[in-house]
Amino acid sequence: MVFPNGTVALKEANLEVAPGEFISLIGPSGCGKTTLLRLLADLIKPTAGTIYIGGKTPEEARKARAYGYVFQAPTLMEWRTVLANVMLPLEIMGFPPAERKARAERMLELVGLERFARHYPWQLSGGCSSGSPLPGPWPSTPTSSSWTSPLGPWMKSPART
Incomplete structure (x- = not known):
């Protein structure tokens, strides 16, 4: 995924999740976690490659209400x-x-x-x-749910405690 300003958010990403499987995307700020979730949720369109959610495109999955997004x-x-x-x-x-x-x-x-x-x-x-x-x-x-920083409100950095 390359944004119009030239920022490369994802490159050569491949992810397969089995039905019923629970996963977490963990990485430093700015590494593309939220971008990946936004692509899956059909909030942004990929600039290259293909995405399927349960055999459907993100748009088809969104219209079928196959997932929830927080x-x-x-x-x-x-x-x-x-x-x-x-x-x-x-x-x-x-x-x-x-x-x-x-x-x-x-x-x-x-x-x-x-x-x-x-x-x-x-x-x-x-x-x-x-x-x-x-x-x-x-x-x-929904059959799946995507969350960006779901625990953010409850996490405290050492600097704030």
Whole structure:
């Protein structure tokens, strides 16, 4: 992947992940981890090569909702409760209201945020607001999920402690 300014983000990358396999991309800042995830999520187009996710192009997989993606800097809608924020992807996909609510409540329970369901983002601590978008990809039951810096909000550098 070469960006218009000439920056080479990925070169000769090859990755195969088996169904049910859990992987982590670890490397220094700027080595292409997020670029790879953005390519897989069809957020950017490759400048060379081909990408397949379960036999589909990234665009086909995205349209089939075959994966979920949690952004490096997730954003909550300030005017929506935590529950309403988690329900948003299901609302966009056209799930019935009762099913949206039931799925979102289950996801909040999974990450231990059920007691904050009726809170607004401005009423949450930093850790809770960082964790609130995490259930986002799961209510729609994708076959895979990509996260950029998923533990970032909870990691502290030695300089800050």
